[in-house]
Amino acid sequence: MIKKHVMVGALMALSSTAAGASDVSPEDMVIKLFDAMRAGNGGAIREMVVADARLDRLKPDGTLQQGTFERWISWVDTQEDGDADEQVFGVKTLSASPELATVWAPFELTYKGKFVGCGINQFTLAKSKDGWKFLYGIDMHHDGDCAEFKKEIMK
Template sequence: MKIVLLLLITLAFCPAIAQTSSTDEAAVRASVNQLFEGMKKADSTMIKLIFTPGARLQTVVNKQGEVSVQDDAIGKFISSVGKAKPGALDERLSGMDIKIDGELATAWTPYSFYYNGQQSHCGVNAFTLVKMAGIWKIQNIIDTRRKQGCP
């Protein structure tokens, strides 16, 4: 009898858990999309709001088989977005795979990047987001960039 009661209680709370998860997933997706919308609009204020104070931007670099990780300052990135012409920076995602545990989320986003309408490169972004004061903020972005094999 206790097992049946426990099972019924568990099933009663599953929809609430699923709803929270889908709500968080939509909010993570919105934060990631806000970055790319802000880039396309050249709106540095819009993208500054979605980063944590200690956010990091990194790129995996492979030069003739020598792999390293390049760090770029978030402030410099935000400033460069603000100096671009609206429409010049166009990062197009071909998908978004989101994983969430509590206040931690990841988003895996394959992309093609266009500068002034011309494809520049493609790769994958791996985002780490943290839910702070109820808002999903980007803590880290690490990406790959390649010129060959782009869709």
């Protein structure tokens, strides 16, 4: 579980938005995140994420597998360019203010040329003087037909 003081500290550090901050949108950040994953560039991802950010997975049985962006970043660093290809589609910001956004990003995942599956990501981002940063992420894989899943999302 995220310690309250860690989250409060992260939000306080990110809460002051200075003039001239990047005009990159939260949706753009999600695209950049997966571009860096495709490139096997964990360092680029690390720059987009606040320290100690959580990255969890909701499993099909309803249990929560807790993780961190850092653990995922370490895995990304072991990948060759193009190995892990997570393509997002129908990306939507469902809740936004000038400094806080929640982004839903459905995905299809291919690993080393083989289709792995699909699902949905949800990210919480905050904007600082340096631009948007990821505070939290969670994903859930879809257990059914991915073509139907994508068709429903794209309606």
